[in-house]
Amino acid sequence: MPKINENYLNLKESYLFSEINHRVAEYTKQNPDKKVIRLGIGDVTRPLGDAIIKGLHEGVDAMASAGTFKGYGPEQGYEFLRSAVASYYAGHNISIDPSDIFISDGAKSDTGNITDIFGNDNVILIPDPVYPVYVDSNIMCGRKITYMSATAENDFLPLPDKNVHADLIYLCSPNNPTGAVYSYDQLKAWVDYALENEAVILFDAAYEAFISDSTLPRSIYAVEGAKKCAIEFCSLSKTAGFTGTRCGYTIVPKELVFKSSDGREVSLNALWNRRQTTKFNGTSYIIQKGAAAVFTEEGMAQCMENISYYKENARIICDVFAKKGIRYFGGEHSPYVWFECPGGMDSWTFFDYLLNNAQVVGTPGAGFGENGKNYFRLTGFGTRENTIEAMERIDKLI
Numbered sequence: 001m002p003k004i005n006e007n008y009l010n011l012k013e014s015y016l017f018s019e020i021n022h023r024v025a026e027y028t029k030q031n032p033d034k035k036v037i038r039l040g041i042g043d044v045t046r047p048l049g050d051a052i053i054k055g056l057h058e059g060v061d062a063m064a065s066a067g068t069f070k071g072y073g074p075e076q077g078y079e080f081l082r083s084a085v086a087s088y089y090a091g092h093n094i095s096i097d098p099s100d101i102f103i104s105d106g107a108k109s110d111t112g113n114i115t116d117i118f119g120n121d122n123v124i125l126i127p128d129p130v131y132p133v134y135v136d137s138n139i140m141c142g143r144k145i146t147y148m149s150a151t152a153e154n155d156f157l158p159l160p161d162k163n164v165h166a167d168l169i170y171l172c173s174p175n176n177p178t179g180a181v182y183s184y185d186q187l188k189a190w191v192d193y194a195l196e197n198e199a200v201i202l203f204d205a206a207y208e209a210f211i212s213d214s215t216l217p218r219s220i221y222a223v224e225g226a227k228k229c230a231i232e233f234c235s236l237s238k239t240a241g242f243t244g245t246r247c248g249y250t251i252v253p254k255e256l257v258f259k260s261s262d263g264r265e266v267s268l269n270a271l272w273n274r275r276q277t278t279k280f281n282g283t284s285y286i287i288q289k290g291a292a293a294v295f296t297e298e299g300m301a302q303c304m305e306n307i308s309y310y311k312e313n314a315r316i317i318c319d320v321f322a323k324k325g326i327r328y329f330g331g332e333h334s335p336y337v338w339f340e341c342p343g344g345m346d347s348w349t350f351f352d353y354l355l356n357n358a359q360v361v362g363t364p365g366a367g368f369g370e371n372g373k374n375y376f377r378l379t380g381f382g383t384r385e386n387t388i389e390a391m392e393r394i395d396k397l398i
């Protein structure tokens with residue numbers, strides 16, 4: 001009989017968004033005539049920009065002729081896309097070596113898989129609340145997690161505590177779910193702490209394209225010294241609408257070198273490369289052709305148009321809470337609006353209340369951590385019509 005990985009038994013029964021889907025499916029089965037509006041999972045609704053579609057078509061056409069056909073590509077991603085990502089960073093005055101960039105099928109996979117290159121006896125620091133993949137993927141390896149509280153009192157932006165030592169620190173800015181964004185000085189405090197503790201920051205920048213204030217850092221590498229202590233994950237899901245097409249990237253600077261227990265110098269870039277070449281055969285050429293188009297002037301302008309659309313949705317959501325006197329956060333440099341559940345309800349109770357009485361689906365804050373238990377998240381990624389209708393229903397209900 002095989003021994004199962006019993007760490008899985010310590011997970012909640014289902015992943016947050018699977019549980020939501022399950023409850024919504026149950027409701028629609030019982031109420032087939034009701035129009036349910038989904039503002040739960042952060043899934044985009046705008047079609048891909050024309051430039052991206054053209055890039056994808058070029059990729060498809062290349063597959064049709066023997067001379068341009070592509071089989072297995074480099075596991076790390078094609079050079080043309082790694083260079084395009086590096087140029088994107090250069091446009092924000094950050095120099096990244098293309099060979100430090102690993103193309104993947106999205107930040108969810110990479111933030112989950114990064115556990116492979118670290119030992120299980122590290123002290124892991126994770127904000128509460130935050131994107132559940134960080135917690136679940138560490139529970140799967142049986143790791144002990146130390147949580148840092150993100151609350152309204154610290155603007156949902158926990159800062160390092162010099163009395164707590166950590167080896168691995170997960171940060172997400174703009175934050176999922178709260179929409180909070182670290183300032184340069186706050187990120188610098190984290191980089192200083194990581195360097196002092198010889199720790200690694202695992203920085204999730206999936207929502208960086210939503211930052212519209214040029215003084216706010218879009219990357220951990222905006223802070224000097226970060227290449228010695230940080231890995232950055234990013235995704236085209238939210239930047240360019242790739243939730244269905246799947247493409248992301250992870251930056252593992254070669255400056256990240258640590259000692260093994262027998263005193264050898266080990267490069268995290270080399271370890272991640274070893275991991276990816278063993279377990280991953282690369283993102284499809286067609287998708288990478290589409291992704292490269294994101295980083296052209298035309299492609300990026302089309303992406304930013306979609307992002308403005310989603311941000312306008314977030315503003316529509318915020319306006320209703322402002323009118324109602326409900327305390328809310330985010331929605332400015334983020335597609336997410338995070339608010340206090342009205343009437344002191346806990347977040348799953350409010351989820352059911354909203355679904356049953358307004359047929360609107362959101363995400364209960366409890367799914368992101370204990371500190372989210374009285375909060376709720378709505379996303380600006382819906383269509384304009386649905387966002388307006390959902391907020392009219394919520395306005396009437398609460």
Ligand code: MLT
Nearest residue numbers: 040041042043108131176
């Ligand atoms: C979310 O809704 O939190 C995200 O869309 C989930 C994800 O990106 O995996």
